Amino acid sequence: MIYTNNLLQGARIHLAAIRQDDLATYNKWYTNTEFRRLLSARAVRLSTLESQAEWLKNIAKDEKTYYFGIRSRDDDHLLGNCHIEIESQPSRHGWVSIYIGEPDDWGKGYGTEAMGVLVRFGFMELNLHRISLNVFSYNERGMKSYEKVGFVHEGTTREALYRDGTYHDIHVMGILRHNWMAKHHPEVK
Amino acid sequence: MLYTHNLLKGENVHLAALSRDDLPTYQKWFANPELLRLLSNSVAMPHTQERHIKWLDENTNPKSDSEYPFSIRALDDNRIVGGCDIEVDSWASRHGWVGIFIGSPDDWGKGYGTDAMNILIRFGFMDLNLHRISLSVFSYNPRAIKSYEKIGFTYEGKRREALYRDGTYHDMHIMGILQRDWMAKHHPKG
C-alpha cells in the first residue's frame, strides 16, 4: 500500500510546513519557561520575533532536518512543532523532537498522535532504519507518550542536565523499523 | 565481517582522495577527444585549465553529503590512472549513480576499470548502504558494457537516440545493480 494524501495526517492533527504567520505563536510559547524546560537542555534564553524569523530562515536551508508544524485538523490552528534530523544517511538513523506549545493542549493525546505520524514519515518516506529521541527524567508524560508510539527505553545518561540545584538524567529511547513495521504493516516483508 | 583497511583496496588499484597535485595529469587526459566522447555526452571540447581547477576545488572539498569522488591509483606505484564517483540521487530511496574513467589509453584494457568499479560498488553497498546503483553507458562503448556486466550490472533499457556523434544518433544504455543481488553473490551468508 502507498500513503498518498494521508501520509502526514492523523485522526485529529496533521503535519504541515511552518508558516511565516505562525511566528508570533511560536514566540509566545518560547517565552514560557515551563515549556522551554521540557523542550531543551539549554539554559533558557528568551526569544524575540526577530530570532524566530531567523530560525525560520535557517530551517529553510537545513537539508538534514525535516520540520513540521502540528496543526489541528478541524480548525487548522497551530498546536506545536516536530522534526526529524538525519544523523547518518548510510546508517539511516534519525533523531526526533516534538512539542505541543500551549499548556492548555497538553495531555489530550495530540503529541502522541503527531509522533505516530512523524515516525511513519520517518520509516515510510525517509526510509530510516532507526529513530532516536532524548527525554528528561522529569518529563514522565513525554516518556509515557513515546512508549505508546513504540519507543523503547535504551539507557540513561546520568546527571546530564542541570535544573534548579540538582542534576537530572536524560533517557535515550529508540524505535527500529522492523519492530514498527511488524506492528503497523505486518503484510510488508 | 568488516572491511577495514581494505575497504578501498582492490587487486590492482585503490581509491584515494583527489589531490590538486594531479592537475597536470587531468589536463593531459581531458585534451583527448576519444576519452571525452566515452565519458560524457557533452560536446568534446578539451577542458581549460580553469575548468579543471574549478572541478578540483569542488571535488576536493564536497559540500554535500551526496557526492563521493575518488581518484583511482595503481597499487604498485601509486600513480593516478583515473577517477570515479558515486552521486547519491535520493537518500530516501538509497539510490546512487556511478561514473568511472581510466584516463590514459595506454591503461585501457588492463582491468583497472573493472577492479575500481568493484571497489566503488562495494563502498556503495557496504559503507553508504545504498539499495541500488545505476549507470549510463553509450551504445558504442562495448568494452565498458562488458566490464559492467562482469561486475554484476544488468541492462535495464536505453534512451533511444539520445546522443549525436559523427552523423548518427546513438543510444544511451541504462544499467543497474541491486544491493541484495550483490550481497547474495559476495556475502551469501550476510
Added chain:
Amino acid sequence: MIYTNNLLKGEKVHLAALNKDDLPTYHKWFSNTEFLRLLNPDVAMPKTTESELEWYEEASKSKDEYVFGIRALDDNRLLGNCSIFSISESSRNGEVGIYIGEPSEWGKGFGSDAMNVLVRFAFMDLNLHRLELHVFSYNARAISSYEKVGFVGEAVLHEALYRDGIYHDIHIMGILRRDWMAKHHPEVKLS
C-alpha cells in the same frame, strides 16, 4: 593541590597544541579506512589535504572546543588527537573524542593515558560535571580502555550504525566528576 606544569602530562604522553606541520601525518591517518571506521559514523571517505587544512584552521580558532594533539613523552612524536566539545555551559556537560592515528601504536596504552589526562583537564580545569563519549559495539579495545579510565556504559543505541551489510550498536558511556574525584582525589570535598 594544584596541577601546574603537569596538568597536561601523563605517564607516556602529553597533550599539546595543534601544529600545522603535523598535517601530513593527519593526512596519512585519514586515508586509512580501518581507522576512519573506528573513529566516527561518517562515510569512510579518505580526506583531502584541503579538507584537513580547513579542519585545522577551524579547530585552532575554536573558542568552545578544546582540541589537543597527543604526543609521546619520550620523543615528542605525534600519536593522535583528542578533544572536548559540545560543552553545555549550564549543565556542565561535555563530550570527548580521542584517537591514536597510527595502527602500529595501537594497544600500547597511549589512548588510555591520554584519556586520563583529558578527563583530568575537564574536571580540574574546565570544571565540568560530566563527560560522555560514543563508541561502536565492534570496538572492544576502545570500550575496555574507556572502562579503565572510569567511564560506565549508560545507554545502547541499538542498530544505529550501518557497516558492511549489518547494523551495529552505538554505546554511550559517561563519567561523573564526583566518581572520578573520589578515586583520584579523595582528599577534596566537592560542594
